[in-house]
Every structure is written in structure tokens, then in C-alpha cells.
Amino acid sequence: MKTILITGASSGIGRATAEMFLDSGWRVALFARRAEMLEDVARNRPDALPIAGDVTDLAQVEGAVAQVARAWGRLDAVFNNAGIFTPQGTIDEIDPADWHNSLAVNLTGMFNTARAAFAQMRAQDPQGGRIINNGSLSAHTPREGSVCYTTTKHGVTGLTKTLSLDGRTFNIAAGQIDIGNARTELVDRLNDKLVAEGKPLMPMMDVAEAARSVLHMADMPLSANVLFQTVLATNMPYVGRG
Numbered sequence: 001m002k003t004i005l006i007t008g009a010s011s012g013i014g015r016a017t018a019e020m021f022l023d024s025g026w027r028v029a030l031f032a033r034r035a036e037m038l039e040d041v042a043r044n045r046p047d048a049l050p051i052a053g054d055v056t057d058l059a060q061v062e063g064a065v066a067q068v069a070r071a072w073g074r075l076d077a078v079f080n081n082a083g084i085f086t087p088q089g090t091i092d093e094i095d096p097a098d099w100h101n102s103l104a105v106n107l108t109g110m111f112n113t114a115r116a117a118f119a120q121m122r123a124q125d126p127q128g129g130r131i132i133n134n135g136s137l138s139a140h141t142p143r144e145g146s147v148c149y150t151t152t153k154h155g156v157t158g159l160t161k162t163l164s165l166d167g168r169t170f171n172i173a174a175g176q177i178d179i180g181n182a183r184t185e186l187v188d189r190l191n192d193k194l195v196a197e198g199k200p201l202m203p204m205m206d207v208a209e210a211a212r213s214v215l216h217m218a219d220m221p222l223s224a225n226v227l228f229q230t231v232l233a234t235n236m237p238y239v240g241r242g
Contacts, residue, residue, distance in 0.1 A: 001047070003072045004218060005029040005065065007055050007113055008082030010037035012184035013134065013210050017079055020211040022048055029068045031055070032082065055082045055109030058116070065116040074124045077218045078117040080110050081134040085186055088145030099148050106152035114163055121172050128171030128222050132214060133160045135178040137230070137238050164227060173225040175217055180232025182210040203233040
């Protein structure tokens, strides 16, 4: 039975992915700040391991990876998913605190998780594993008013490429999934803003489609890798937007 650590597992894409992996026979460690929501996901799931913590704290992330290794002997995969979307605006309207929070969660949190997972996968026997980073369509093309989010997601793409290159020696595969408008609480909030402005709603897809795509990446043997995968609502204005 394979094991995965999922960050940001208390809600949204992280929760949907955790539930799909559990349904598919994986052991799933659930990592997020909201302990009560993790317990809710893990209820009546003997192969779920809820771990409360913050991805911006390297010691807490390393502790979570160590807990997985103690409980299940190894870490086969990580879905590096935790992220935030701070208030929108042009760059001169952005609160510097939101910029720093975005960097802390979306980029440093990704680094911390990848670092701890890479070390475990390098040290375990048999060696190796898979790191899947949650990018975004904003890792390629920005949404208006998203300077914080877009900048960090471009950074995630650089992280993915470097992990993929450096992981070859240690049988560690790295890939990135770029998701466009899976129906989550975050997208619902963005749509609420559009409604308030009298604008049309964004096209959306079921969050299960995003989760299913992550599962496909994780289920591959380590001899194969999806380096980048884009899954999006069909009618999103992604190609040519901006």
C-alpha cells in the first residue's frame, strides 16, 4: 500500500484529493492548520493520518514527514498543495503584508515541504518517490490583479523543474499540475466578487476532476513522469488571455 502526504488537506482541492486517494487504497497523511477539519476528513478512515501544522514552519513540516515515516515506513508521494490567494489589486494597491504572506505560504511552504520530502525519499530504502506541486494557470498566464499569487506560482514552476532535474540521481520524480477553476471555496469567493461587480461567472469544473488528475500522476511508476499537466474548465479564457 503506497503512502502520500497532502498539504492543505483540510478543504478545497487538497481535501478532494485526499478523499480520492483514500478511496483508491492509498495511505494518506493529511497536513493543514485546521485540526478539526482534518479530523473530519479522517473520520472512519483507518488509512488516514491527520497532522495539524503550518507549511511555513520547516520544523513542523519535517515533523510531519518523520511521523509518516514512523507510522508507515516510507513516503511514496507528496502533493504539495497548500496555498493562499490574497486580496486582488494592482501592485500599488497591494498591502505589503499580503505579499509577504503569499511568499511565505505559496513559495516558502512549497520549498519546505519539498525539502523535507526529498530528504526522506533520498534516505529511504528502496530509494525514491514522487513530488507533485500544485501550480496554477497563473504559473503561466496571470489573472487580473493577481500579482502576489501569479509571482509565487511562477516560482513554483522553477521549483518543479529543479526538483525534477536534481531528483534523477535519487529516483525522485517531480511534476506539476496546473488547475483552472475547480469548484472550491476559493473559486466561489472569486465568483461572488464577480457577481457583486455585475460580471459573468467564471467557467468551473468539478473539483473531482482535479483530484483524479493528481491520482493519475501519483499512480505512475517512477520510471515515468508527468512533468506538467494542465486541467481546466473547458470554456476558461486561458489560451490567449492577458
